[in-house]
Amino acid sequence: MRLNRILRTATFRLVALYVALFGGSVAALGAVVLWTTHVALLEQLEARISAESAALVTEYQEGGPDRLATAVHSRERTHPAGPLKYFVAGRNGTRLAGDLPSAPSKDGFQNGRYPENDGDFGHLRLLTTTLNDESRLTVAGDLEQIGDIEAIILGAFGSAFGAVLALGIAGGVALSTAFLKRIDTITRTAEAIIAGDLRLRVPLRGTDDDLDRLAATLNRMLDRIGALVESLRQVSNDIAHDLRTPLTRLRQRLEDAERHAGSVEEFRKATEAAISHADDLLATFSALLRIAQIEAGTRRAGFRRVDLSNLFGTVVEAFLPVAEDDGRSLISRLEPGIVVEGDRELLTQMIANLVENSIRHTPKGTQIAVNLHKVNGRVMAIVSDNGPGVPCNEREQIFKRFYRLERSRSTSGNGLGLSMVAAIAELHGIGIEVADNHPGLMIRLFFNRHS
Amino acid sequence: MKVLLIEDDAETAAYLVAALSEQGHVIDQTDNGRDGLFLAAGQTYDVLVVDRMLPGLDGLNLIKTARGAGVATPVLFLTALGGIDDRVEGLEAGADDYLVKPFAFAELNARLNALIRRPAIALVETSLRVADLEIDLLQRRATRGGQELDLQPREFKLLEYLMRHAGRVVTRTMLLEQVWDFHFDPKTNIVETHISRLRSKVDRAFETELIHTIRGSGYLLRAPE
Numbered sequence: 001m002r003l004n005r006i007l008r009t010a011t012f013r014l015v016a017l018y019v020a021l022f023g024g025s026v027a028a029l030g031a032v033v034l035w036t037t038h039v040a041l042l043e044q045l046e047a048r049i050s051a052e053s054a055a056l057v058t059e060y061q062e063g064g065p066d067r068l069a070t071a072v073h074s075r076e077r078t079h080p081a082g083p084l085k086y087f088v089a090g091r092n093g094t095r096l097a098g099d100l101p102s103a104p105s106k107d108g109f110q111n112g113r114y115p116e117n118d119g120d121f122g123h124l125r126l127l128t129t130t131l132n133d134e135s136r137l138t139v140a141g142d143l144e145q146i147g148d149i150e151a152i153i154l155g156a157f158g159s160a161f162g163a164v165l166a167l168g169i170a171g172g173v174a175l176s177t178a179f180l181k182r183i184d185t186i187t188r189t190a191e192a193i194i195a196g197d198l199r200l201r202v203p204l205r206g207t208d209d210d211l212d213r214l215a216a217t218l219n220r221m222l223d224r225i226g227a228l229v230e231s232l233r234q235v236s237n238d239i240a241h242d243l244r245t246p247l248t249r250l251r252q253r254l255e256d257a258e259r260h261a262g263s264v265e266e267f268r269k270a271t272e273a274a275i276s277h278a279d280d281l282l283a284t285f286s287a288l289l290r291i292a293q294i295e296a297g298t299r300r301a302g303f304r305r306v307d308l309s310n311l312f313g314t315v316v317e318a319f320l321p322v323a324e325d326d327g328r329s330l331i332s333r334l335e336p337g338i339v340v341e342g343d344r345e346l347l348t349q350m351i352a353n354l355v356e357n358s359i360r361h362t363p364k365g366t367q368i369a370v371n372l373h374k375v376n377g378r379v380m381a382i383v384s385d386n387g388p389g390v391p392c393n394e395r396e397q398i399f400k401r402f403y404r405l406e407r408s409r410s411t412s413g414n415g416l417g418l419s420m421v422a423a424i425a426e427l428h429g430i431g432i433e434v435a436d437n438h439p440g441l442m443i444r445l446f447f448n449r450h451s
Numbered sequence: 452m453k454v455l456l457i458e459d460d461a462e463t464a465a466y467l468v469a470a471l472s473e474q475g476h477v478i479d480q481t482d483n484g485r486d487g488l489f490l491a492a493g494q495t496y497d498v499l500v501v502d503r504m505l506p507g508l509d510g511l512n513l514i515k516t517a518r519g520a521g522v523a524t525p526v527l528f529l530t531a532l533g534g535i536d537d538r539v540e541g542l543e544a545g546a547d548d549y550l551v552k553p554f555a556f557a558e559l560n561a562r563l564n565a566l567i568r569r570p571a572i573a574l575v576e577t578s579l580r581v582a583d584l585e586i587d588l589l590q591r592r593a594t595r596g597g598q599e600l601d602l603q604p605r606e607f608k609l610l611e612y613l614m615r616h617a618g619r620v621v622t623r624t625m626l627l628e629q630v631w632d633f634h635f636d637p638k639t640n641i642v643e644t645h646i647s648r649l650r651s652k653v654d655r656a657f658e659t660e661l662i663h664t665i666r667g668s669g670y671l672l673r674a675p676e
Contacts, residue, residue, distance in 0.1 A: 272667075282553060283636055302539065317605055318631050321644045349635045356639050413638055
């Protein structure tokens with residue numbers, strides 16, 4: 001199993017490839033050396049045979065067959081185990097001199113095999129020359145010497161090849177094991193995280209190599225996932241908490257009606273109240289889903305040119321009587337003809353939520369102002385009031401889901417209005433700034449040049 | 452009125468069939484898109500109520516296919532909570548109106564009535580009249596008993612919508628969508644406030660009230676009996 005894993009690692013495969021390449025090179029080199037040596041040695045042997053043969057032919061020409069036989073005898077006597085062997089055959093093929101058991105009948109170089117004293121066969125290179133009186137001189141050189149040298153060369157290259165193979169395989173196993181060990185660390189960490197421990201991270205070696213960088217990237221990814229999970233957990237908690245209370249109240253009311261309502265009219269009232277509670281809950285759900293969808297950002301595909309001045313005008317006009325009836329004033333200064341790219345429906349809701357927020361969370365007599373103008377070509381909208389404002393340390397919090405200021409807890413509402421504003425602004429690339437209006441709250445919207 | 456309800460949730464369908472029957476409508480109901488399309492194309496209905504999520508053929512494709520096949524019956528499209536793109540998709544597919552689930556029955560009923568009584572050919576009207584109240588659509592002027600009413604442009608639009616639907620209940624949401632183009636639920640009483648202002652101009656100085664509040668449903672403009 002473990003061996004199987006090593007065999008399948010990329011490192012091992014790479015090492016195997018290198019071993020094959022080096023082994024192949026060594027083998028090829030060996031073959032070339034062997035062949036070249038063989039050719040060179042053979043040429044050398046043939047040159048020597050030719051020289052000897054020429055010398056003996058000279059002896060023959062100078063002194064006839066007898067002198068040739070004497071010369072051969074004397075050479076064989078001087079070097080009994082010498083590299084060269086001889087055969088001199090008479091006209092009828094009878095041996096006149098020489099140790100060779102027989103001689104070829106054709107002239108020129110050829111190979112021959114002759115039994116040796118130890119029962120083996122010796123390989124010889126033979127040169128036969130026909131002399132004037134049709135007697136024949138054969139000079140032979142032992143090919144065994146060449147074979148011996150070739151065997152040494154072959155042995156040397158064989159050892160080198162074996163060494164390359166052994167080193168390669170050992171190196172491959174070692175490298176793979178080291179690599180696998182680090183991969184295993186990553187795998188083990190990932191598995192522990194899958195098992196539930198999200199805080200675990202892959203240990204780094206500080207070498208800044210490929211694997212270290214991979215581990216660092218994985219760790220960063222885990223950090224991001226961790227942050228997302230945390231924010232999701234936060235939202236789920238918020239939802240659970242903020243829906244539990246109204247659900248509990250709804251249940252209590254229904255139970256109370258079941259136990260105490262005495263007349264159809266009382267039942268009707270209880271049911272009406274229950275429906276109204278259920279509607280509030282549905283509105284909260286709807287707002288949460290809407291915010292989630294806006295945050296997903298798919299809506300950007302539907303952006304069109306929107307006359308913002310016109311849109312602000314409609315919203316202000318819609319809320320003006322509401323504000324007046326609630327004892328607040330609503331004034332607006334809207335520069336005409338301001339056009340942006342965006343989603344009409346969502347931009348309407350954004351500005352409506354801001355105006356409503358000011359109407360609902362300020363005391364009677366508050367002045368609310370809506371401004372829209374261009375500053376240096378950049379569209380800016382301001383919704384401000386001279387109400388109690390928002391404490392400095394809570395200004396960033398008001399855009400969080402379900403966040404409500406302490407004094408607003410008694411007013412109805414789901415604490416999602418400004419979260420919706422933030423989500424819509426984010427979608428449109430609108431910057432939001434919460435400031436002190438001295439007194440009161442001022443929310444500034446900076447439209448992106450491209451939006 | 453003959454209504455075809457294409458809704459796959461058995462409980463919702465049973466509730467709607469019962470409630471619509473009580474209103475005097477004749478209901479055919481099917482729980483899948485294929486049968487729905489077959490019925491819509493084969494028979495004459497006054498209105499179709501189509502759920503978005505349907506087995507077989509989904510609501511959007513059903514409407515597209517029906518419209519492509521020349522079915523001109525008004526369609527009310529039902530979409531799921533929070534689907535902010537569903538409305539546009541539904542209207543683009545050929546639906547005449549949409550409603551987000553879950554909804555109050557009164558809302559569905561009011562919208563169905565508004566669809567059913569829509570004239571087959573949009574007549575180019577230049578004036579509308581209910582009892583002694585008359586509006587001139589070209590000059591954007593309103594009079595009651597010959598007396599000119601001083602209306603803001605939005606109040607005129609609100610009154611025009613009520614008069615076009617005279618004798619039928621219009622809901623708060625319908626008014627928000629049609630008069631202000633607001634497709635969200637404001638937390639303040641925009642509609643109530645504007646109706647109240649309109650009433651003070653249209654009804655206060657006169658003997659008979661024309662604009663009525665229908666508890667739990669919406670508003671109704673109608674001539675006295």
